Amino acid sequence: MRALARGHGGWPVNDLLVDVRDLSVRYTLSRSFADLLRRKPGRELAAVDGAHLAIRKGEAVGLVGESGSGKSSLGRALLRLTPATGEVRFDGTDVLRQDRRSLLAYRKRAQMVFQDPLASLNPRFKVGEALAEVLRVHRLTRREEIPGRVAALLDTVGLDTEFADRRPRGLSGGQCQRVGIARALAVEPEFIIADEPVSALDLSIQAQILNLFLRLQREMQLTMLFISHDLGVVHHLCQRVAVMYLGRIVEEGPADEIFYHPKHPYTQSLVEAMPRVEFPKGRRELPRLEGEPPSPADKPPGCAFHPRCPHVMDACRQDPPPSIRRVGAAATACHLYPETEKA
Ligand code: SF4
Numbered sequence: 001m002r003a004l005a006r007g008h009g010g011w012p013v014n015d016l017l018v019d020v021r022d023l024s025v026r027y028t029l030s031r032s033f034a035d036l037l038r039r040k041p042g043r044e045l046a047a048v049d050g051a052h053l054a055i056r057k058g059e060a061v062g063l064v065g066e067s068g069s070g071k072s073s074l075g076r077a078l079l080r081l082t083p084a085t086g087e088v089r090f091d092g093t094d095v096l097r098q099d100r101r102s103l104l105a106y107r108k109r110a111q112m113v114f115q116d117p118l119a120s121l122n123p124r125f126k127v128g129e130a131l132a133e134v135l136r137v138h139r140l141t142r143r144e145e146i147p148g149r150v151a152a153l154l155d156t157v158g159l160d161t162e163f164a165d166r167r168p169r170g171l172s173g174g175q176c177q178r179v180g181i182a183r184a185l186a187v188e189p190e191f192i193i194a195d196e197p198v199s200a201l202d203l204s205i206q207a208q209i210l211n212l213f214l215r216l217q218r219e220m221q222l223t224m225l226f227i228s229h230d231l232g233v234v235h236h237l238c239q240r241v242a243v244m245y246l247g248r249i250v251e252e253g254p255a256d257e258i259f260y261h262p263k264h265p266y267t268q269s270l271v272e273a274m275p276r277v278e279f280p281k282g283r284r285e286l287p288r289l290e291g292e293p294p295s296p297a298d299k300p301p302g303c304a305f306h307p308r309c310p311h312v313m314d315a316c317r318q319d320p321p322p323s324i325r326r327v328g329a330a331a332t333a334c335h336l337y338p339e340t341e342k343a
Pocket residue numbers: 264265266303304305306309310311312313316321333334335336
């Protein structure tokens with residue numbers, strides 16, 4: 001019998017919608033005037049550095065980390081909104097190597113919801129016109145059916161039909177984000193990347209938008225990558241969580257495992273920093289996160305987390321940790337877990 005082909009994470013490739021392998025995103029920093037005079041080449045910054053991530057069909061995966069960890073660059077690379085190397089397999093096809101026509105077809109199946117909903121909407125278009133434009137460009141609906149489809153999209157995201165005649169400037173942040181979600185849903189995508197979609201909203205509105213994502217993901221069986229700096233938000237919404245630090249995924253696993261039994265010292269300190277969590281009685285105290293992350297342009301040698309890690313050992317200062325390895329139900333990349341099975 002032939003062995004099943006497996007993607008990253010060990011799942012059969014047929015179960016995977018997104019299979020990211022060794023993904024890197026590099027930016028060249030602008031040069032100072034002195035460097036220009038000396039004809040020094042611009043320095044490179046690895047925003048994403050050899051990331052692996054697998055997302056199964058119908059699954060919501062959370063990607064968490066502090067600002068500057070590379071999570072937004074990773075999300076944008078999945079939609080080819082920023083240049084990247086490595087592989088991004090979507091339903092078996094590497095989207096980083098697709099031609100223009102295939103890329104357009106891919107973008108019908110994969111959509112992004114952005115952090116700043118107002119900036120992502122054209123102020124000249126009324127809400128109804130913006131949604132109709134998407135339907136027209138992708139030739140998804142017959143002309144006479146467009147008004148009905150626009151009304152249905154607004155209803156799906158909890159907005160009354162009268163919002164079709166409003167302009168983005170006249171909407172609240174939460175209403176704008178609902179329109180952003182409706183626009184993403186207009187192409188009936190299978191995969192949605194939501195990049196910090198609630199971080200610009202008031203706390204009470206955040207809960208409403210999170211519940212909307214939760215409902216949509218369940219009702220439409222959407223596959224989702226939910227990017228956030230807030231582990232609590234991700235735990236509320238996602239079945240699995242990946243944790244990023246300075247361009248690398250340092251831990252991934254089932255959301256409850258990451259939340260209640262974090263293995264990597266960075267994940268432990270993220271969990272400890274959460275303000276509103278009831279943990280089981282008897283849980284040992286986790287270390288708190290000290291200091292700021294270093295610049296991605298000046299990563300420390302060895303393990304990039306070592307200057308902030310309460311468990312740092314000599315090896316951590318010199319050698320990068322082994323690639324991500326299975327530890328119980330999760331997987332982590334850390335010298336504390338050297339002998340476990342490769343994930
Ligand atoms: S490899 Fe070392 S420094 Fe890095 S997280 Fe693990 S114990 Fe801490």
